[in-house]
Amino acid sequence: MKTKNNLEKIALFAGLSDSQLEKLESIAIPRDLVKGEQIFISGEEAKGFYSVASGKVKIYRESLSGKEQIIHIFGTGEIFGEVPVFQGSSYPASAITLIKSTLLYFSREKFERIIREDPELAMSMLALLSGRLRQMVNHVAALSLAEVPGRLASYLLLLKSTQKSNILELDLPKGQIAAYLGTIQETLSRIFKKMSEQGLIKVERKTIEIIDEETLELIASGEEQL
16 A cells, blocks of 8 residues: 555645655554444553554444444544544544545654654644534534424534535444434434435435535524424
8 A cells, every 4th residue: 555645635734845744654553343343342452543544433432331422423534533543532433434544653752753853743643633623512502492393404514525526325224323413323314314205315225415405504403394
């Protein structure tokens, strides 16, 4: 695998010079994982963070009763596990691959050394962490304030922005999407059906086509009811 080419796809490293990418390439450790392989578990000491070179990774937590709450899904070019690394603490959640994936591992010790030598990398990390915080705040707000149709509308619009297309590939089974949105699969299926009947979306198995983005935005903001 050409590690440098994969580094260029990582948002955190976008715009860095060839020499900077070469420094990062020297510490990046590729890891090939099969579907369903555990990357780390909640409470494990955070000695490094990861980037997805290819594939998909699920970040989740489990309650004492065994109920799973999906926190986020990461795809190609995204990094995860970075916050506890720089806090010097443990991972607050667990990570597992959803499909066959290739990850790049960056040890905390080696990455901190490069950051000290290159302030541009430090600024990129601050920007990424700020964006991640905003994303989590928006997700918490959506779960706590919005009705389920609003949560689903927000989720579909988020997929549109990340996939840059009105034709969306669902990144999770519907049961897991329901868990991510804080509802149950039966409720989610009813809302998908209603959105489809009203001409807002077109559903074909794991593919969703956004037909009426404007109305979805109104539902997501709470200005219109489904």
